[in-house]
Amino acid sequence: MNGADTSVVLSQEDLDGDTLHEECGVFGILGHEDAAALTALGLHALQHRGQEAAGIVTYDGDQFRSERHLGLVGDSFSKPEIMEQLSGSYAVGHVRYSTTGAPVIRNVQPLFAELDGGGIAVCHNGNFTNAMKLRRQLIKDGAICQSTSDSEVVLQLVARSRKTKIVDRFIEAITQMEGAFSLVALTRKKLIGARDPYGIRPLVLGDLNGAPIFASETCALDIIGAKFIREVENGEVVVCTPGGMESYFPFGQRPARPCIFEYIYFSRPDSIVSGRSVYDVRKAFGRQLAKENPIEADVIVPVPDSGVPAALGYSQESGIPFELGIIRNHYVGRTFIEPTQQIRTLGVKLKHSANQSQIKGKRVVLVDDSLVRGTTSLKIVQMIREAGASEVHFCLASPPIKYSDYYGIDTPVREKLLAAKYDLAGMRNYIGADTLSFLSVDGIYKAMGYEEGRNNEAPQFTDHCFTGDYPTPLTDLINDDDNRTTPRLVEVG
Amino acid sequence: MNGADTSVVLSQEDLDGDTLHEECGVFGILGHEDAAALTALGLHALQHRGQEAAGIVTYDGDQFRSERHLGLVGDSFSKPEIMEQLSGSYAVGHVRYSTTGAPVIRNVQPLFAELDGGGIAVCHNGNFTNAMKLRRQLIKDGAICQSTSDSEVVLQLVARSRKTKIVDRFIEAITQMEGAFSLVALTRKKLIGARDPYGIRPLVLGDLNGAPIFASETCALDIIGAKFIREVENGEVVVCTPGGMESYFPFGQRPARPCIFEYIYFSRPDSIVSGRSVYDVRKAFGRQLAKENPIEADVIVPVPDSGVPAALGYSQESGIPFELGIIRNHYVGRTFIEPTQQIRTLGVKLKHSANQSQIKGKRVVLVDDSLVRGTTSLKIVQMIREAGASEVHFCLASPPIKYSDYYGIDTPVREKLLAAKYDLAGMRNYIGADTLSFLSVDGIYKAMGYEEGRNNEAPQFTDHCFTGDYPTPLTDLINDDDNRTTPRLVEVG
């Protein structure tokens, strides 16, 4: 019957654009002789948060030492000649996903500023929603920005602060910032971890034989055998020194509102975020989805790899068998960088192939974590139909994404979001499935244990992508006309 | 009692050596204008059979054209400047895993020989067990071998043949060879596929809009939307010309005896080998394992990714939930090529991490496809224990590997095979599990549908790794003392 017109030709850009990207992962450790190697391992565990570039800055008691490289952590930070440069027992590191343009090394973090009698290196995960406004003011005041990274604004504000103590300068800087941020900073004597007032992006505190650690996720602690101590709280600034640890709440205290997408897509399944196993939450999303959208089918098939936990949950709730009906080719990823036109037209099959024995003649429920532009889903439905499925039901373990993010998730512009363009029938028609179902917004909250669903007065999570309810002002977005009064430097090489 | 001594320090070589490697995948197509691009895609689908190097030779009606490169297919054969070289509508290609020493481009296949009035390119998957003996004779007769690849012997024998027709020359050559081989050869007018008398290594025949195709597995047909026609039979030589196809059986005809390891480990789960879905067979191994070794447990956890289908089968048979208790880091693989010593000591955690929420306090059944040296298993058991499992049961969906392979699978020398060194208790003690179970040899055959189990008079499969029953003579192995009477060229750069 119905189904997508198989003559649709999608560009590689259509397909590549059909995912969400997190911008960063951060890590820091104070007082361990293998600080740089441990940071490299922590960043390796956080690699899913950013694959474009990685950087580490250490302090060896005399000098700050920096290595920043394009590519994966393991490409650079496994080489002896690089690791040898990073002497010292203090280290901070960063993995980065770049949103726009060619990657340029000067945008790779940690960013560093030499201060009067000191220095500071800063790593940032998130996005400041008023960075451009502040940047314009800084330039008016004679600052020279070394990067186009908005993260540099924090550094400039620290450098400009007239306070004398570095913690005071850091706090003065971040209290001028709006938006989402998890920051890890290193000075000659301190390791600082800070989280925005809503705790939108994650940050945890760990310990390895007495050395304090900050990391975006607990999986970065697990890889090096460090203990999880606690989450850094929303709006908290934790200052570690060799002697101890102090905590500040410069924004006052209010309820946390972490980003729901860490559970849906970004965090690694083995991480514990705000006390919940990401894997368990995803399974719970799948169970809730099965309750909300029961389907008569023969087989539950995950879209690999992100749909696997939700599909398992759906299968366990529904009793329909879970099978690997789609096989992923593990050798794609960084390969086929410049595909020939012939290869390009073959599209998604480079990454996925149908496992016919589980598809042919069957009623198939496909389970994926979320629907962005729908281009990949369209291709997958088509592939499953060609493999002989009698019915194809597409189930998403999250609600329709109708709004762009401005807090560090690289979402397409609103016009490209399928759920912003079409209603349910339109979306179903676009991807060509027999049925299309989404987890409800309340379903998310129920799966998280809030039996009443979302508290609309005080939402428990940051969920604007589904609801349009942004927790902070979007200053730069509103002032967008001002943004290009000055020419910027375009630097490729 | 149980538990491995956690002070065991394993080298990277110990861990790297704990897998089996296939040496090759082959592909050929006759008469399609995108021959080279389709071959590149077919090789990409066969990438799991060899990641060291890839090569393609085309014939454009005037010249043979060759591109051979180290690295993944997509690293080289996605670049326009390379694909443009490969004009012509005939093509053969090869992916290679190297068993020894530094990779050298002259060993990368397809190998080519200019013949009087023609030329031939040959791709080989398998291993000749009398290649060294023949090579010595060829050199005595004045041949110059361009590679250290034993596959070249076929080429030399074709070149030396006094027959006039190229098919006769090819048949004269391969009938001198012993061992396992699936060959695809290209001449100016013909595409030839050939399989050894026992059909040890796989080879299938497909069709894309009238263009005949040979490939190691059906997944290479699926990726380009080609039709599967049939398997090339054991001992068969299929000669395709633009006008049609002819079949020869120069070895006579006997029962096939394909290698059981294609089902256990090598072939892609979505491939159909000898009429059976590899995925289904693996699940059936898991089901049979659950029947033979029922365990009281809370959770079935696959060792990713190769253990997944068997674990699903085990779970479905036993009713114990299947969960992703081990998370694999997808960014390892080609990264961390030269790990620092600090990173090295952390061993297997770079690749795998425990998903604590599914492990802690639980009785865990780990399911893997096979046990080679046991070093990875030891590390995984240790990791699962550290994550808090109350019991760890290690189940293998194949029998103990007690004998080396000589037919194209890169197995460790016999002394390094865990099952050749220890009995069951010794192996269990080495890897530190509470229990250790293997699928029985008869269990394999039962899972494949042979209810009586293995036919010891005429075994249905090549299974010497478990039984020591080699189907062919091992000529070179017996004559090993002769092998180094002449100096060879050691060529790194």
Added chain:
Amino acid sequence: MNGADTSVVLSQEDLDGDTLHEECGVFGILGHEDAAALTALGLHALQHRGQEAAGIVTYDGDQFRSERHLGLVGDSFSKPEIMEQLSGSYAVGHVRYSTTGAPVIRNVQPLFAELDGGGIAVCHNGNFTNAMKLRRQLIKDGAICQSTSDSEVVLQLVARSRKTKIVDRFIEAITQMEGAFSLVALTRKKLIGARDPYGIRPLVLGDLNGAPIFASETCALDIIGAKFIREVENGEVVVCTPGGMESYFPFGQRPARPCIFEYIYFSRPDSIVSGRSVYDVRKAFGRQLAKENPIEADVIVPVPDSGVPAALGYSQESGIPFELGIIRNHYVGRTFIEPTQQIRTLGVKLKHSANQSQIKGKRVVLVDDSLVRGTTSLKIVQMIREAGASEVHFCLASPPIKYSDYYGIDTPVREKLLAAKYDLAGMRNYIGADTLSFLSVDGIYKAMGYEEGRNNEAPQFTDHCFTGDYPTPLTDLINDDDNRTTPRLVEVG
């Protein structure tokens, strides 16, 4: 008889350190559609002034565009994908020689600052003698320095200036600087060339079809067929706009005192510096040397390539034949980057070999431009002796170098300068020649046409390397103890 002990073993560092290095060449053009390509060519002609890195910034009416690369100009700026980035009809460029440490791209010029409502790119040849002092103050005031390059101080001072017009800001900045500088700067509407009060480093003004050009030497005009207009005067700031040109003298006016080493060694022989052909001056040095130090000999042999013009002058003055008694291997240079120990002990022969037919049995006069550490000279004398010379006379077309430079020439520390360690006899003994002669200080001035020699009241040239007479204060040198109160960032990768 006498002569160096041939068992002296010199390290590669000894030999590499036996030259002077200029730090930079600069180029700028305003209003030509091929601005970037012309700048690349100009920099190629200036390549002898710096081989470590090159950079170009263009302005295309909307954006500044930057490409900075390690290596030779031709390595990067001949590639279409790089040149295409550099759109626009305004361009400035820089070639750089690095004095210390690993080359880091963030130190490569042009340096750029985004200003309020504008932007400025700056290229610098020379050295500021008070940069560190100013840098400390800037950091105290909250500036973040993007490079360790002292040239950045100018940029920071421009950014900080409270003046409104960019030319005023530029002048305010440079009038705070001490030392030697030839600067070329690009804004959205202007191309600025400036030279320090003494005109120590060179800078010329040219024209190509109405487009004004600044360049370090006239050879950069010649390569693109541009006309030479005039030298930028000492202490002059020339501001070019599409409409015309203005000149400022913010330092007042005083007599010029250009660096004599541009004639002796740095500038290309075909350049015209301050109205004099460099080639002719070098020949005049050779003639003067022959007058001051007449030697009975059979052959005049230049140390290639820098000694050739002086040797020709010596030959023409003395009537002794000029012969290529030393052959230079043109394939050294960037090759043998990591020589093996065996190769290293062979030392200078990789670069030079004796042309025996012109040496054997002859009384040889070797002519070189200058003597720095003497290690290369020692090797060359040894080589000429081994080739059978009956006498070896070493003649330098400049006086003994006794003092380090602080104006942009990378000289060894004073303790390593041969003339600072030894008297004439000691130097002669060290290099092992039969006689050693230098051009006198007055001889230089006489060769330049000042018949009275040097005017010690108001020296016509900057010549402190011979005389210790530095024209400016050496502020940072005096305050050296203060220099390292703050940790700096060590950045290799």
Added chain:
Amino acid sequence: MNGADTSVVLSQEDLDGDTLHEECGVFGILGHEDAAALTALGLHALQHRGQEAAGIVTYDGDQFRSERHLGLVGDSFSKPEIMEQLSGSYAVGHVRYSTTGAPVIRNVQPLFAELDGGGIAVCHNGNFTNAMKLRRQLIKDGAICQSTSDSEVVLQLVARSRKTKIVDRFIEAITQMEGAFSLVALTRKKLIGARDPYGIRPLVLGDLNGAPIFASETCALDIIGAKFIREVENGEVVVCTPGGMESYFPFGQRPARPCIFEYIYFSRPDSIVSGRSVYDVRKAFGRQLAKENPIEADVIVPVPDSGVPAALGYSQESGIPFELGIIRNHYVGRTFIEPTQQIRTLGVKLKHSANQSQIKGKRVVLVDDSLVRGTTSLKIVQMIREAGASEVHFCLASPPIKYSDYYGIDTPVREKLLAAKYDLAGMRNYIGADTLSFLSVDGIYKAMGYEEGRNNEAPQFTDHCFTGDYPTPLTDLINDDDNRTTPRLVEVG
């Protein structure tokens, strides 16, 4: 008046094609513990004979070891990881210039063949004029050629020989070859040097502390401090063993007829070829040229660098001053590999610039070694005119090149040789000089000391490029129609 039309646009190919290229340099040493490093140095000294690729094969008493790399000797053979591979005290090496197509590593020499109970590595300088004919026969007989290099034919003939002793096999092989060849071969026990019956290409014998050495030129002995023993004679095969040396003359004995172009262009000026200093011979050519073509002029200017010795000779004979009127940019060469179109139109100026102070208003005699296609000469004359010369006289220190070479010098096809297209007036008109003069054929011989000039009955040198008098049959050239009956392999990657 006369002069080239300055609007002539020449492609880069026109300019690149305006030189002669030698195909190779060879080196071998027997019995020195640093054999590979010494070979690398010898090849470095021979780098002018081939810059495309270099290779070394050693024998360490057990294995032959090979490293072959594209690029300069110093790019690869200075790296410890490469040199460490080349253990052993026997070594042969090769530098190569490639005549056609993309460089492929399998064509890089030394070529190696494993023989029954042994092995042989062969390096070749020259060209076999019957290689294709022999190659066709070999392939008919079942040989597989590993390269498209015609040098491989020797190797195949050695492998096929039915003789038992390797020296006999080698001699049997080379006596089937026609053309020019200087060969160095290495076996497990012997180092062999051989030269064709006319001794067309050079080969010398040296000694380093008892270790015999073969090299193309004496400069390769000088760089390592080895003694020159003698030339290998024309038609001689010298076999070195650790115990001693034997000499064979398998072609009988006849007068030598070495290639005159070694003196004119190829050999390094400091080499001694057949007892004559190349530098002295080139000067003598210049002197003779001045005698044959006296010109009233102000300055003698060499076209750098190859014209320098002849220009010195011309100057000394004529009494007109020698000056560097053209400055060469040493940073060209391997840079500007892919010039932009803008750069390309600027042509020869990238490499050369006029030194105006020696040109302007002067009557200039330009001296170059030889005239091939004339495209570079045209550009140089144009440049000298633009620099203001009042007259430009172009003098060549060799006769007009009217015939192609087939003995290892890469000459353009005959139709592109300027002297094959035009008479003297036509050539002068093409390059735009006021006068054009060539050294006469007899002048060459007179300069070499043969007062009667060329002995036309028994010419003392191979000089067919000027005379058309080829010393050997040109078998393949005559049979050119047969050459492409079989498809060859085109291998780029």
